[in-house]
Amino acid sequence: MSTFNTVLVIGSGPVSSAQPATSAADTDLSCRALVAAGKTVILVTSDPNVFRDERMAARFYVAPLTTEFVSQVLRREKPDAVLASAGGQIALDIVQKVAANGLLAALGVQVLGSPLSAISQTENGEALRNLLADLQIPLPESTYTDNQEQALAIANDIGYPVMMRRGQTRGIARNSVELIRLITDSIGGGKILIERAIRSYKAVELVVMRDAADNCVLLGTLENFDPVGVNPVNTTTITPAQSLTDSDRSALRSACFKVARALDLQGVATVSFAIDPNSPTWYMLKFRLGLAWATDLVERATGYPVATVNTAVALGKNLPDININAEAPDAPKMVADIEPGIDAIVARFPQFPQSGLSGAKLGPQLAAGGAIITAGRMLESVLLQGIYSLRQAPTTVIPASMRAWDEDELTQHIIHPSDLRLAAFWVALERDYTVAELAELAHVNRIFIAAVATLVRTVKELRANPLDTDLLHTAKRYGFLDTTVANIWQTKEDAVHQLRQEAGILPTFKSLDGMGLIEQPTATFYATYEQENESVAEGIKRVIVLAPNAAAPWLNLAHESISTKMLTAIHDAGYTPILVGSSPRPLICPGAKHYISNVAPELIRDIVAIEQPVGVICQTAGREGSSVARMLSKLDIPVLGSTVGATRKVPHAQLDAVLDGLSDAEWRVEQNRNVETTIEATHLAVDAIADGETVAVLGVINSLEQNESRAGTVLAVTPPRKKAAPLTDKAIEITVTMSQMMGLIGFVHADMVVENGTITVTFIGPSASATVPFLAKTLRSDAISLACRVLLGQKLADCGVESGQLAQAPGVHVLLPVLRSGLIAPGKTIPEMVQTGLVMGTDLSLGKALIKAFAAAHEPLPDHGTVLLEEGTTDRENLAPRLASLGFQIVGPEHAKHLNSVQLIVMNEPDDELRRRATAHTVPILNTVAADAILQVFEARAFSLAPLINTRTDA
Numbered sequence: 001m002s003t004f005n006t007v008l009v010i011g012s013g014p015v016s017s018a019q020p021a022t023s024a025a026d027t028d029l030s031c032r033a034l035v036a037a038g039k040t041v042i043l044v045t046s047d048p049n050v051f052r053d054e055r056m057a058a059r060f061y062v063a064p065l066t067t068e069f070v071s072q073v074l075r076r077e078k079p080d081a082v083l084a085s086a087g088g089q090i091a092l093d094i095v096q097k098v099a100a101n102g103l104l105a106a107l108g109v110q111v112l113g114s115p116l117s118a119i120s121q122t123e124n125g126e127a128l129r130n131l132l133a134d135l136q137i138p139l140p141e142s143t144y145t146d147n148q149e150q151a152l153a154i155a156n157d158i159g160y161p162v163m164m165r166r167g168q169t170r171g172i173a174r175n176s177v178e179l180i181r182l183i184t185d186s187i188g189g190g191k192i193l194i195e196r197a198i199r200s201y202k203a204v205e206l207v208v209m210r211d212a213a214d215n216c217v218l219l220g221t222l223e224n225f226d227p228v229g230v231n232p233v234n235t236t237t238i239t240p241a242q243s244l245t246d247s248d249r250s251a252l253r254s255a256c257f258k259v260a261r262a263l264d265l266q267g268v269a270t271v272s273f274a275i276d277p278n279s280p281t282w283y284m285l286k287f288r289l290g291l292a293w294a295t296d297l298v299e300r301a302t303g304y305p306v307a308t309v310n311t312a313v314a315l316g317k318n319l320p321d322i323n324i325n326a327e328a329p330d331a332p333k334m335v336a337d338i339e340p341g342i343d344a345i346v347a348r349f350p351q352f353p354q355s356g357l358s359g360a361k362l363g364p365q366l367a368a369g370g371a372i373i374t375a376g377r378m379l380e381s382v383l384l385q386g387i388y389s390l391r392q393a394p395t396t397v398i399p400a401s402m403r404a405w406d407e408d409e410l411t412q413h414i415i416h417p418s419d420l421r422l423a424a425f426w427v428a429l430e431r432d433y434t435v436a437e438l439a440e441l442a443h444v445n446r447i448f449i450a451a452v453a454t455l456v457r458t459v460k461e462l463r464a465n466p467l468d469t470d471l472l473h474t475a476k477r478y479g480f481l482d483t484t485v486a487n488i489w490q491t492k493e494d495a496v497h498q499l500r501q502e503a504g505i506l507p508t509f510k511s512l513d514g515m516g517l518i519e520q521p522t523a524t525f526y527a528t529y530e531q532e533n534e535s536v537a538e539g540i541k542r543v544i545v546l547a548p549n550a551a552a553p554w555l556n557l558a559h560e561s562i563s564t565k566m567l568t569a570i571h572d573a574g575y576t577p578i579l580v581g582s583s584p585r586p587l588i589c590p591g592a593k594h595y596i597s598n599v600a601p602e603l604i605r606d607i608v609a610i611e612q613p614v615g616v617i618c619q620t621a622g623r624e625g626s627s628v629a630r631m632l633s634k635l636d637i638p639v640l641g642s643t644v645g646a647t648r649k650v651p652h653a654q655l656d657a658v659l660d661g662l663s664d665a666e667w668r669v670e671q672n673r674n675v676e677t678t679i680e681a682t683h684l685a686v687d688a689i690a691d692g693e694t695v696a697v698l699g700v701i702n703s704l705e706q707n708e709s710r711a712g713t714v715l716a717v718t719p720p721r722k723k724a725a726p727l728t729d730k731a732i733e734i735t736v737t738m739s740q741m742m743g744l745i746g747f748v749h750a751d752m753v754v755e756n757g758t759i760t761v762t763f764i765g766p767s768a769s770a771t772v773p774f775l776a777k778t779l780r781s782d783a784i785s786l787a788c789r790v791l792l793g794q795k796l797a798d799c800g801v802e803s804g805q806l807a808q809a810p811g812v813h814v815l816l817p818v819l820r821s822g823l824i825a826p827g828k829t830i831p832e833m834v835q836t837g838l839v840m841g842t843d844l845s846l847g848k849a850l851i852k853a854f855a856a857a858h859e860p861l862p863d864h865g866t867v868l869l870e871e872g873t874t875d876r877e878n879l880a881p882r883l884a885s886l887g888f889q890i891v892g893p894e895h896a897k898h899l900n901s902v903q904l905i906v907m908n909e910p911d912d913e914l915r916r917r918a919t920a921h922t923v924p925i926l927n928t929v930a931a932d933a934i935l936q937v938f939e940a941r942a943f944s945l946a947p948l949i950n951t952r953t954d955a
Contacts, residue, residue, distance in 0.1 A: 736804065
């Protein structure tokens with residue numbers, strides 16, 4: 001072990017078009033492993049979902065993950081070492097740059113884990129290909145070039161179709177016209193890679209670990225539902241790989257180890273392969289260092305603590321010296337150089353916003369914004385859980401709109417990879433397509449299609465044999481919900497549930513524990529219908545926390561963060577925390593249990609029957625948890641905290657009286673969910689914690705986008721600025737008074753619109769908003785622990801808290817949604833926008849906080865260049881001379897359709913088409929308020945530059 005003491009960890013950041021980031025959980029686990037090893041941790045992250053915790057970091061920086069800002073932290077803190085493998089490709093890129101510019105050497109900072117040479121060879125595609133060629137590892141024919149003309153010549157030599165990679169752009173071209181279009185529209189610049197497209201090959205990934213003593217282990221195999229050519233993040237991924245033969249597995253494993261040794265890999269890596277389903281031919285495609293979504297999936301499936309072991313190896317430990325059961329005191333020692341087994345099937349399903357479920361063609365460009373996981377004994381149950389979770393059609397499995405596809409529509413969904421492909425297979429099999437026909441059309445492995453065929457056949461058998469208990473048992477093993485069976489049998493869900501109980505068809509829960517060899521600090525269970533139940537209620541007081549399965553993927557990240565932090569708070573309060581959810585990310589809280597499940601009423605009822613909790617916390621699942629809370633209340637299952645029903649019990653006369661009491665000579669206060677607003681309206685959001693009497697406000701957020709209201713989806717700031725600042729106290733008063741009137745307990749969120757002397761409350765209710773993690777970082781107290789105490793029955797007054805704003809840290813804090821180009825829907829030419837997360841910028845002025853936030857989102861605000869400025873407004877007249885004096889070239893709306901030469905857009909009401917174009921070209925959009933604040937910063941740091949005055953000749 002090295003003697004260094006202080007380690008800088010470059011944590012998780014936003015997901016960009018080509019670089020999937022690690023998760024907040026990976027950052028947290030890596031930091032905790034360092035603390036456990038006696039190191040002082042300094043964490044830098046731009047992710048508002050990473051909660052502060054003295055158990056993971058001594059000092060916590062919220063800053064953009066860019067070379068400039070990380071360099072500032074390095075100079076200020078002067079750590080002994082830096083760990084980049086917890087932060088994904090973004091962190092690895094930063095470490096390369098600060099090493100190349102000499103900063104690490106100047107400060108004497110050591111890079112932990114794999115050497116810099118390994119990082120540079122794996123992050124540079126051309127260097128990796130040269131290495132693989134030297135090692136005689138098969139790889140697809142490919143060539144790098146600098147210009148379009150050579151790219152076309154290379155493509156002709158290789159033969160179409162070809163894969164084109166450049167900057168942030170990935171795409172498959174079937175001819176020269178498509179290739180020219182891909183190159184012309186590419187974003188990010190740099191060299192052009194032309195590679196043979198091997199689209200019918202199976203896509204397989206291996207996760208491996210190696211230490212400095214050359215101990216190598218294979219941790220897991222993964223297989224994609226779709227063939228090569230679809231980004232692994234865009235498709236369903238199953239572990240262990242279902243069609244990998246022993247000989248293939250051995251050959252790929254040996255290839256991984258050969259490359260790992262050549263690189264001197266020290267830590268974990270994910271290796272991508274393409275395998276010809278009809279021959280022994282295979283190719284290695286990528287070798288990625290550090291933690292990633294694939295390592296998270298392997299950790300969830302096997303129980304092997306990948307992030308913790310990766311950190312220990314980076315610190316210099318060897319695998320045989322690492323006890324992976326160390327956090328379970330009563331467990332036998334198990335060294336980290338094992339290759340963990342798995343006696344279940346675990347799948348990761350990509351999440352697309354419900355609005356984007358259009359059948360848009362998926363390809364190599366990263367498009368999904370999130371993911372959920374499912375687990376089971378059988379492939380059929382794993383796939384069916386995924387269909388349930390993502391399609392939101394528990395009664396019919398497949399929505400009626402998809403069953404109404406004509407043959408042309410259905411064929412297109414079968415042939416082209418899309419977010420609707422699983423549903424298309426289901427519908428096709430209902431129409432008597434064969435497994436062989438679908439496999440040939442789609443180039444999808446028959447194993448997966450056969451599993452869907454089994455599910456479709458089971459529906460037909462259920463329809464033909466109503467109330468057959470043997471068939472019901474089979475259906476439950478395949479994962480069918482009671483509500484689906486009830487719909488098939490044309491009866492009620494409760495009747496099916498009662499039939500199951502009488503027939504003894506009850507779920508059992510199995511553990512994901514490396515086939516019994518690994519004792520996880522957070523035990524994970526999945527449901528099946530077998531004999532032995534491995535989940536036993538432990539502890540005296542148990543509390544269930546619900547995690548979301550929302551359609552908006554970025555919401556999941558925020559609510560998962562709240563749920564995870566809540567588990568720790570529950571544990572610290574002396575209770576046993578239990579999480580119910582389908583997050584693919586590793587869990588952090590020791591002593592907790594996790595059930596992999598969506599929030600279907602039947603599944604929660606089964607878990608409650610085993611655990612007999614003192615209550616269920618639904619508010620952590622956001623507004624999705626509200627519907628679950630109503631269902632639980634009907635079943636007499638105790639819900640901790642208020643439900644939406646509390647807001648509906650207030651008589652109208654009482655509500656009107658309270659609103660009148662809040663009104664004064666300056667403001668009229670009213671409530672209206674459907675208020676119409678104009679561009680002049682001010683939008684506010686408030687988060688709070690209430691105990692029925694006292695209401696502690698976390699903060700007031702002010703939208704910085706005109707006529708946009710939902711905090712978390714728009715550029716916003718706290719505390720409110722300029723004309724919104726005087727409204728802060730009034731917004732707090734309204735939230736406190738209305739929460740007290742409704743007797744709300746737990747989290748409270750309120751939305752308000754201010755216009756023409758009227759403050760309209762558009763929403764107030766018991767829900768943990770996605771903005772809670774952001775506001776929690778602006779406070780001096782632990783908001784989640786405070787909420788936990790309230791939900792468990794304590795009063796805020798007993799915690800020394802009074803109604804009103806909690807003490808805030810100084811500064812201005814900006815919340816910015818991270819947008820990325822998604823899929824091109826059929827009939828469209830411009831990709832849809834996908835929100836994949838949030839970033840945070842903090843400083844002492846609004847302008848500086850905005851600059852940080854945009855830098856964190858990898859949309860740095862330019863201090864010169866071409867700006868598209870709206871015309872015909874007073875704001876243009878005020879901003880144009882200031883922009884010109886700073887050296888900006890100003891253009892008008894005629895450039896809106898061609899943004900290649902535009903670096904910035906300043907416009908108060910950009911239409912959706914312009915927003916999509918700007919997102920595709922990573923051009924920041926500011927309204928005039930934000931532009932004014934940023935220009936103040938630029939002007940303050942600009943030097944005066946003017947020619948000398950003419951000398952007088954009449955003196």
